[in-house]
Amino acid sequence: MRKSNLKAGFLGAVLVCASLAQARVVGTFERHFSVSGPTNLEVLTRSGDITVHSGPAGTISITGRIHVGDTWLLGDRNADVKSLESNPPIKQDGNSVRIDYVNMRNISIDYEITAPADTTVSSHTGSGDQMLDGLHSRITLERGSGDIKLSRIQGEMNVHTGSGNVVADDVSGGFTGEAGSGDIRLHDRSGDVRIRTGSGNIELRELSGGLHAEAGSGDVTAEGKLGGDWELRTGSGNVNVRLPSDTAFEVEARTSSGNLHIDAPVTMTIQGNVGREQHAISGKVRGGGHLVAVHTGSGDIHIE
Template sequence: MTVRPGMRLVVVFGAAIVGLAGVASAQDGQFERTLSVSGPVTLEVKTASGGITVRRGGGGTVQVKGTIRAHRRWLEMGDVAAYIREVEAKPPIAQDGNRIRLALPEKEEVRRRLSISYDVTVPAETDVTADSGSGSITIDGLEGTAQAEAGSGSVHVSNVAGRVRAHTGSGSVTLEAVGQGAEAETGSGSIKARDVNSDLTASTGSGRITASLLGQGTVKAHTGSGSIEISGINGAAELDSSSGGIRVDGEPNGDWTVDASSGSITIDVPDEAAFRIDARSSSGSIDVDHPVTIQGTVGRKRLQGTVRGGGSLLALSTASGSIRVQ
């Protein structure tokens, strides 16, 4: 077969791309450091592009494992291998007593060409602040507090005795076994919170919110598009879904405001619960499986009254959907 010159150029150029890709994939590195500490630790971790994992280990030391990866912009490769060796020899780690900071590389050209993912093992008594521009964050097993912020990527925080704050611009947020309340926010993605003690604030621009709560505290939840399902409320609640149904259960030991712009509302309270109710549905039925003493308005679209002498107010409203209190 006759090979035209243009075909040779395509074959050679394609081979060059494959070769450069192979070089790029080979140009990864890693480093490990063990830092001695005494007493509670404050850890700050920041990466522009890379994942962060912080988990509980033994006392007295902080173990840092870093994985370095070259960005796959082969036209800008330059001497990436030299940059990797530089970071391996001198990782961006700073220690001041029990305060440890894992930062970005100092040189801008290094930051542009490399990303670092961190896997850190810490003593139980550690407060963590983790910040990733693009990458997932996982924190587990701490007696201190945890703050996690990702520009893009999932956030998973579990078994943390202190307060938790988790935020991502795009991705899911998962919280499990949090001891002193939590704040969870994502621009786009679901929020799952299980066994959160005390207060919970959850907000997503688009996604479902599910939560189970322990102890007494205030709950605030908002989703721009998605359903809300929360169990174990013992205190005040403010729940709002612009598009989706809402289902909650618990003890109304504080006022509940539940607003579903488009969706049904289902409320489960104890059989002996005493409360006031103001329920409105522009399009849908209103049913209350408790003895209601009518006070104020009663009709197909609105019900006002008291149950067992009254108490905290359940203010329930939906523009399109039914309301049921059982």
């Protein structure tokens, strides 16, 4: 029994050490690129986190942290790590900087990047988180899995992740976002918004443009001013819409199974009483305006 316990303890220690070793950074590098005028940044990775901050004009600075998955064999990978440190997969062509894939088994790189605020950013990555802050340009992000966080972005944003959450805080501009599974939370002060998630909740705040939001399953919440038509759909989940108290709009709301409530008086185009439970309402509020269309397969609808 004693030998068995000792063996189990040894194996547990080995697993803990292996876990710590796998998380260890085994190499780093820094590169600085001079640019002028409109700048483009492209990032291609199979795995690894990406962080981009706005910085001074004229320079893109990149710090890479190299991780090796099989650190028990690090002695065999030292040459690969040293090669990446001396010759990272980064190229400059005029005002365009491209970070390319790492074609080495079980090696990933986390990137921390500082770029001029007007840098156009595009990324195509396999797994890992992305964070962008303070840019005033077009953003295009495609990720297989991992969370995406945007803050203080001004410009057109196009974001796709297979699985993971999308959070955009204090942004301005048109926003298109899609997640196969995961929540989407957006605070967008201007621009039209198109959102879709296969499974997950959608939460939208301080909107002022048009809106199309769709969830396969999950709750949908939208607050803001109508700058265009709003359409909100979910296969199963509740939908809550909050508008300024003096907003004039047309409404089409339907739930297959659930309660439907609109706080404002509605001039009905079909028979019904808003004060009673019902599954569909179509009409005008304060004489009508932009359309607010809300549909849920199973769930409650509340418009206030």
